[in-house]
Amino acid sequence: MNASSAPAGTTEGGKPHEDRPHRSGFACFVGRPNAGKSTLTNALVGTKVAITSTRPQTTRHTVRGIVHRPDAQLVLVDTPGLHKPRTLLGERLNDVVRTTWAEVDVIGFCVPADQKIGPGDRFIAGELAGLKKRTPKIAVVTKTDLVGADELARQLMAVDRLGRELGIEWAQIVPVSATEGTQVELLADLLVPLLPEGPPLYPDGDLTDEPEQVMVAELIREAALEGVRDELPHSIAVVVEEMVPRENRPADRPLLDVHANIYIERPSQKGIVIGPKGKRLKEVGSTSRRHIEALLGTPVFLDLHVKVAKDWQRDPKQLRRLGF
Numbered sequence: 085m086n087a088s089s090a091p092a093g094t095t096e097g098g099k100p101h102e103d104r105p106h107r108s109g110f111a112c113f114v115g116r117p118n119a120g121k122s123t124l125t126n127a128l129v130g131t132k133v134a135i136t137s138t139r140p141q142t143t144r145h146t147v148r149g150i151v152h153r154p155d156a157q158l159v160l161v162d163t164p165g166l167h168k169p170r171t172l173l174g175e176r177l178n179d180v181v182r183t184t185w186a187e188v189d190v191i192g193f194c195v196p197a198d199q200k201i202g203p204g205d206r207f208i209a210g211e212l213a214g215l216k217k218r219t220p221k222i223a224v225v226t227k228t229d230l231v232g233a234d235e236l237a238r239q240l241m242a243v244d245r246l247g248r249e250l251g252i253e254w255a256q257i258v259p260v261s262a263t264e265g266t267q268v269e270l271l272a273d274l275l276v277p278l279l280p281e282g283p284p285l286y287p288d289g290d291l292t293d294e295p296e297q298v299m300v301a302e303l304i305r306e307a308a309l310e311g312v313r314d315e316l317p318h319s320i321a322v323v324v325e326e327m328v329p330r331e332n333r334p335a336d337r338p339l340l341d342v343h344a345n346i347y348i349e350r351p352s353q354k355g356i357v358i359g360p361k362g363k364r365l366k367e368v369g370s371t372s373r374r375h376i377e378a379l380l381g382t383p384v385f386l387d388l389h390v391k392v393a394k395d396w397q398r399d400p401k402q403l404r405r406l407g408f
């Protein structure tokens with residue numbers, strides 16, 4: 085087996101090397117819901133770009149984080165979870181995942197260290213094994229801070245076995261903790277050599293190429309999910325209708341007006357999102373406003389409305405309008 089760890093002095097940390105060509109390309113992390121893919125993307129990029137939540141299946145948009153290094157540019161594509169489709173939205177999400185897999189240069193298969201490999205992991209690994217393109221795959225054992233050395237060793241061996249059973253040749257098996265930052269840089273060091281040679285694809289300093297409005301909508305959706313029942317995540321969509329700088333403000337005190345709608349499927353869900361006397365919606369507003377201000381670096385006035393778009397998950401016209 086090929087598990088990687090970082091003995092002192094062996095990581096190169098992206099230092100430029102005269103005889104080493106610059107590399108650039110795309111990577112995506114796949115894995116069952118809650119495997120830690122978004123958190124890992126954030127840890128690699130070093131800022132909050134993807135959506136994390138304690139609830140599964142919250143990553144809806146393909147959010148890219150960009151790791152800039154002197155020797156390489158690694159563009160991380162964050163996909164929604166692959167799951168059994170029950171609605172039109174479910175099918176679209178799975179299509180997005182497969183399209184993404186076909187386009188990237190390397191795939192990171194994430195398995196949490198603290199949970200036994202189960203049918204969900206096997207399903208995704210099976211799909212990976214069936215990929216026509218021979219895209220290199222790195223197995224990433226996540227959340228290593230939650231287990232002891234013995235349990236981690238068992239998980240690394242289980243992942244190795246899973247690969248053998250399904251005929252996947254892992255380019256590497258790497259244990260990481262995204263929250264502790266353990267071996268995150270090593271993971272980048274292992275991903276980079278698997279990218280094709282080439283110049284940077286994005287300007288230095290870009291963290292993501294998602295349009296700002298989509299990221300703002302995601303931040304609002306994330307905050308809205310915090311306050312609602314577990315069965316609601318797929319019933320919420322957020323559309324930012326407008327983002328405009330407030331007129332006649334002094335240059336040193338700008339204000340950005342953001343108008344956004346939170347769409348739910350049924351009138352009965354309205355109360356859940358808004359909460360008693362609007363308390364929950366207020367919380368959603370203040371939490372997401374803070375995140376939006378941090379993201380855009382400007383004070384924001386956030387105007388939020390809750391609207392019913394009946395059965396939007398099943399209606400192709402509504403799905404298009406809501407950005408799917």
Ligand SMILES: Nc1nc2c(ncn2[C@@H]2O[C@H](COP(=O)(O)OP(=O)(O)OP(=O)(O)O)[C@@H](O)[C@H]2O)c(=O)[nH]1
Pocket residue numbers: 115116117118119120121122123124135136137138139140141142143164165226227228229230260261262263264
């Ligand atoms: N202790 C610990 N928790 C982690 C780590 N990485 C992620 N988590 C937690 O695990 C949960 C799920 O993490 P996410 O990054 O949202 O997982 P995901 O795979 O992107 O989830 P989906 O969007 O549902 O597919 C969150 O509560 C994270 O805080 C880690 O390295 N250590």
